[in-house]
Amino acid sequence: xxxxxxxxxxxxxxxxxxxxxxxxxxxxxxxxxxxxxxxxxxxxxxxxxxxxxxxxxxxxxxxxxxxxxxxxxxxxxxxxxxxxxxxxxxxxxxxxxxxxxxxxxxxxxxxx
Amino acid sequence: xxxxxxxxxxxxxxxxxxxxxxxxxxxxxxxxxxxxxxxxxxxxxxxxxxxxxxxxxxxxxxxxxxxxxxxxxxxxxxxxxxxxxxxxxxxxxxxxxxxxxxxxxxxxxxxxxxxx
Numbered sequence: 001x002x003x004x005x006x007x008x009x010x011x012x013x014x015x016x017x018x019x020x021x022x023x024x025x026x027x028x029x030x031x032x033x034x035x036x037x038x039x040x041x042x043x044x045x046x047x048x049x050x051x052x053x054x055x056x057x058x059x060x061x062x063x064x065x066x067x068x069x070x071x072x073x074x075x076x077x078x079x080x081x082x083x084x085x086x087x088x089x090x091x092x093x094x095x096x097x098x099x100x101x102x103x104x105x106x107x108x109x110x111x112x
Numbered sequence: 113x114x115x116x117x118x119x120x121x122x123x124x125x126x127x128x129x130x131x132x133x134x135x136x137x138x139x140x141x142x143x144x145x146x147x148x149x150x151x152x153x154x155x156x157x158x159x160x161x162x163x164x165x166x167x168x169x170x171x172x173x174x175x176x177x178x179x180x181x182x183x184x185x186x187x188x189x190x191x192x193x194x195x196x197x198x199x200x201x202x203x204x205x206x207x208x209x210x211x212x213x214x215x216x217x218x219x220x221x222x223x224x225x226x227x228x
Contacts (some may be wrong), residue, residue: 030213042202042219043117043155050213088154092213099145099170100206100214104154 004089004103012109021075021106025090037086081112118220125193133188137205143206144186148199193227
């Protein structure tokens, strides 16, 4: 089964607003990553946060990780129409399967 | 660097036919993987490899075979295509982070497969 699950499934906001997406996972992890997918295209890596980190920033992106709650959040500030895409979290488990698993994603629509 | 390349981009098969989806990367990455993505869903892991000669099953391996004879190539073979295998297939590669897990994955552009 998928390791991570994003919430909400879909999010619609106005340009300039902030967008927050959440990811919950089931087992202890080494790293958690966020990816973006524009319609019909391959995924693009956004940011990686390690299990011993609590927060990372990259431009307008802010990611937090709470290992006690097995959850992460992705915040996009001052959103733009070009941010419209699907966003996925991916995790690699510390024990068990030696692979990376993705959640079902959050579909973000930013209205101009 | 070309990154991760996949061929073909589109393919239509009849039920029962077999075919191989090609994937190659030029970044000398140890980890390579195949995912399928169905409409409105995330990516489900089919098979993966942590190095030449080493492969393992993911979440949905049935009906697919893989091999990894070189670091660069990781082909996915459909043994006997079924309509349930209609999907978009993505190949990805990543450098291994040792005990610290995986680094970022680089994705190919995908192969859209339709099985009639």
